[in-house]
Amino acid sequence: MTTAAGEAAGRLAAPEVGASRPAERAAILAVAQNTGVFTPEEVATVAELFDGYLAGSQQSGYNFLTARAVATGAVLGFACWGPTSLSRGAADLYWIAADPAAQGQGVAAALFRAVEDALRTAGRWLLVIWTSSRPEYAPARAFYLRMGAELAMQLNDFYDRGDDLCVFVCRW
Numbered sequence: 001m002t003t004a005a006g007e008a009a010g011r012l013a014a015p016e017v018g019a020s021r022p023a024e025r026a027a028i029l030a031v032a033q034n035t036g037v038f039t040p041e042e043v044a045t046v047a048e049l050f051d052g053y054l055a056g057s058q059q060s061g062y063n064f065l066t067a068r069a070v071a072t073g074a075v076l077g078f079a080c081w082g083p084t085s086l087s088r089g090a091a092d093l094y095w096i097a098a099d100p101a102a103q104g105q106g107v108a109a110a111l112f113r114a115v116e117d118a119l120r121t122a123g124r125w126l127l128v129i130w131t132s133s134r135p136e137y138a139p140a141r142a143f144y145l146r147m148g149a150e151l152a153m154q155l156n157d158f159y160d161r162g163d164d165l166c167v168f169v170c171r172w
């Protein structure tokens with residue numbers, strides 16, 4: 001399975017987004033690793049969630065979407081979301097990532113809109129996103145705001161001293 005690193009340099013055409021395929025597991029983990037912001041433990045968690053998705057998204061509660069290059073099918077990015085337990089309307093965005101070679105070209109925006117569509121189809125109206133206040137997550141925070149999310153809460157020293165939990169929400 002190829003990744004965005006194999007894509008020619010330059011602006012990519014809008015990606016296609018669809019349910020992740022079993023054969024994309026390695027490429028999705030490579031994207032998570034390539035971003036450089038996730039710890040090995042976090043990448044292992046992506047693998048765990050993906051295996052739950054493959055076993056059955058109804059039972060596991062994990063749904064994966066892949067953004068692919070239209071021309072080659074290369075994996076450019078992925079998102080993982082799931083309905084929040086004990087809530088009728090909320091869903092969690094667990095992960096969203098674009099391969100560094102494909103960033104700044106609308107990959108994550110296409111994934112985010114696909115997650116929104118999936119939530120609407122599922123009859124849910126609140127997307128909840130947890131992220132960190134650390135500098136390496138500044139692109140993610142800017143991205144969420146650009147997608148129309150609002151910072152609903154910041155809980156100081158949640159992840160570590162000086163590393164706050166930032167909760168963004170999108171409603172419709």
Ligand SMILES: CC(C)(COP(=O)(O)OP(=O)(O)OC[C@H]1O[C@@H](n2cnc3c(N)ncnc32)[C@H](O)[C@@H]1OP(=O)(O)O)[C@@H](O)C(=O)NCCC(=O)NCCS
Nearest residue numbers: 035096097098103104105106107108109139140142143146
């Ligand atoms: C955050 C991230 C997902 C954005 O992916 P991307 O594909 O580059 O984002 P897009 O090209 O779709 O950008 C969509 C919008 O977000 C904004 N945005 C994206 N990255 C940004 C950045 N670094 N700084 C400011 N704004 C940014 C863009 O301005 C863009 O709006 P525009 O079209 O009006 O210019 C990507 O940087 C990433 O994978 N980061 C590492 C993983 C991560 O932190 N994930 C989130 C935590 S799980």
